Amino acid sequence: LRAKMARARVADDGCWRLELEPLAASAEPAELRISAEPAAVNGSVTIQNVLVGEVWVCSGQSNMEWILRDTENAVVEIAGADYPEIRRFKVPHLSEFEEQDDCPGSWAVCSPETAASFTAVGYYFAKGIRRSKDIPVGLISSNWGGTPVESWSSLPALRAHADWADFEKRIAAVQETLADPENGDDVRESAAFAQTQEAWDVLADSEQAFARVGFDDSAWDTMLVPQLWEKVGLEVDGVVWFRTTIELPADWAGEDAVLNLGPVDDYDNTFWNGTRIGGVGPDTANSWQVPRQYTIAGELIKPGRNLLAVRVFNVMGAGGICGTPEGLALCRASGGAGLNLAGDWRYQVHLRRPLGEPLNMGWLPGGLYNAMIHPLISYGIRGVIWYQGESNADRALQYQTLFADMIRDWRSAWGQGDFPFYFVQLANFNEPQTEPGSGNFAELREAQTMALALPETGMAVIVDIGEAADIHPQNKRDVGERLAVIARNQIYGEPELVYSGPLYESQQAVNGRLQLKFTHAGTGITTAEIHSEGKYTVREPGKIAPSGFALGKPDGSWVWAQARIVGLDTIELWHDEVPAPSDVRYGWHDNPVCNVYNREGLPAVPFRTR
Incomplete structure (x- = not known):
């Protein structure tokens, strides 16, 4: 490949591995030639149109799987999607009880003819990277809608988790169903139907x-x-x-x-x-x-x-x-x-369709890791972007450890150190908030925020661009671009770029009021004017009061706080019914009230102090 050569000896089991010296990024198509010596006897394989660049794994559930054709402004975007430097490899839906070494799939070059089926988040992420770094970007799209994080975790990682007994029971139940002769016909018919569904466009x-x-x-x-x-x-x-x-x-x-x-x-x-x-x-x-x-x-x-x-x-x-x-x-x-x-x-x-319900193999603990991630771990990657959590929203406490454990485990499996792992916090969804309260999505977002304690992680906050009636927001452009901003700051040479919205750091009582300090304030905290769902304009500080903050009362109830910006990184809260405020929530709801941004246009991270 590009005049670089390497040799490896084939092991007794027929497997081999070799690593080439690092190559400069290049969008010039090259040939990769693999031969078994002597080539005249054993032949060779030549792979055409190979680029050298950055490869990112795009994983999670349906919002990462969501294709470009089904998003805002899709017709115009697809018509102009002539980007041969962006490629995509799509991993099909597969679930197995044991780790697999290979999976089917093929690369597609981004063009107006192919872009419609690209992961929309991955597509806009790749475009965002290329806005500042002229390098080819490969996207390995390995995702499955409606799946929980434990399906994407390896069995060794799950065995070390406090809830392994529950996961083990779920695995055993699937195995028992498959092994039961009384279920055999239904299972086989359902499996056959599922295969037919996968081959939906093939005529018998x-x-x-x-x-x-x-x-x-x-x-x-x-x-x-x-x-x-x-x-x-x-x-x-x-x-x-x-x-x-x-x-x-x-x-x-x-x-x-x-x-x-x-x-x-x-x-x-x-x-x-x-x-x-x-x-x-x-x-x-x-x-x-x-x-x-x-x-x-x-x-x-x-x-x-x-x-x-x-x-x-x-x-x-x-x-x-x-x-x-x-x-x-x-x-x-x-x-x-x-x-x-x-x-x-x-x-x-x-x-x-047979009467027997097909098994939901997407929920098999460890199943998607085995079949859709493990086959990828020999592939050199730059990092991972991840959008998932909706299927774990009712188990936020468990997610705190499951998600962090999965990130650590993937890094260990790849053996490439702490590669970048950037993820999307859940969007706003369900009925809009009218009173201080809580919700499963609020708690799951908190669990996601906790993963920022791991090295080389970043979180794209999109609590401002979701849709109340659709768990799949059509605006995937901002999602991909917010992930790309993180990558541009962290690894692509733009340290001056603000990549996160305001993040709560500390609080201090001052004359019966509570002052909150934030990191990632950029050039200053401000607020936005909300026009309609997902549509807003960031205004200068002082134009619009901060909203979405609640203060805890001594009786355990919550009231909306009055708020004002009192510094580049500080917001002051108070309420007449809370003489000594200490407990704060912001954006704490499935579909919360929230309007705090930095001047760079990135939304504040929802949080609670209790």
Whole structure:
């Protein structure tokens, strides 16, 4: 690789490892050639288009998995995403009882054709790094929605935890279910269904003909489309095929057209005259909400009768082509009046989900570490970015140790010292706060903050950009960029860059009031004017009073504090009902009141003193 060579001897078990000398970062594509001596006999392998740069593991649950296509400003961002220096390797969802040495997957070069499926947080993180450092960035995306931290922890780390007995019982329960002959058929059928779901876009031999023009569907039943099929009594989770014919005028022939199919619950493969024109699958978060719009190439548009076939894969719950009748239409790409496609379509059930519930292997303690992290530990990395915690929100006390133990354990496994580990604190979620109180997310955020005691860690606070009604905030740009600011300050040569919002440090009683000192105040603490959910403007100090602070009363209740900024790093609190204040909370709720920032625009870290 780039004229650098190294040799290694293959061990008796067939494994080998070698390390090249460090190379300068370069976006110039190179070849990596591996050969077994003598090459003439044993051959060689050449890997093309190899860059030299920084590799980051992007891990956690659904908010790290969330793809760029399902975020704010996605259309514009994807159209301009021509960044060949950014690459992504996607690890599929896998869970195992024992450590694995390999996993499937492949690299994708960031382009307008591929960026839609990139982890959005990772994508914006990579862009943020490249804003100050002209180096290639590789993203290893290893994440699984709805999974707890113990699934990402190694079994040795879990065995050392105080709650190992509970984790061991959960593992044993899964093993018992798999081993029980009475459950065998259900488990095997559920596993087969899960594999089919993973291969959502692969047609079985028995259904290849359903997309073809000449297939005789006269024996199929009919259904009014669009609607959820449960409304006509079809209680099916699985695969249902729909077919309809469309008569087109002669002047449509040869001209590109646009099919607006509307949302499909959950996945679809869509065919026009036997050719696949698009589809949405499990890589798309909330796929059941995504309106389908597919371009049909002009050469597929025929005068007269045309066939539209849609393969709908419903995982669970309601299913079908489920938009509005007005939204189901075919239009010319050049514009003009379209054709409404709502009406009676023919349909046939092809695959039914088995009655047995599939095992949730994503919750297997140690399972994701074994299958999705351990295969990566021989890979040289620069660090990890992590977004997870929602699935542990009801166990914040336990998370304090589980999360820190996981970070230590990953560093030990990689053997690269205390590599940077930057994580995202949970966003605001659920009903907005109106009175002083608490919440599971508040306590989980505290547990995350405690992990900053570990070396080479950093936390992106996003308690200001979440959404009350959606645990998956659409603003992933600020998330990735706030993580990137940490990296730029800590490791990419910008020590002057402010990378954190104000962080509570200490307090002092002064004349019946309480003065709070903060680190990371930057050029000064200030407040923001909140316009709407996730939208704000940082103002000059003194323009808007700090809000979101609560003081503890002697009877154990809490009241909103009056507050003012009295220095670059100091806020003063008081309340007439609390003559000697000492207990403070700030931003302490699932979806808290909070408006304190530094002038650099980063929000203060929620905290409590009791």
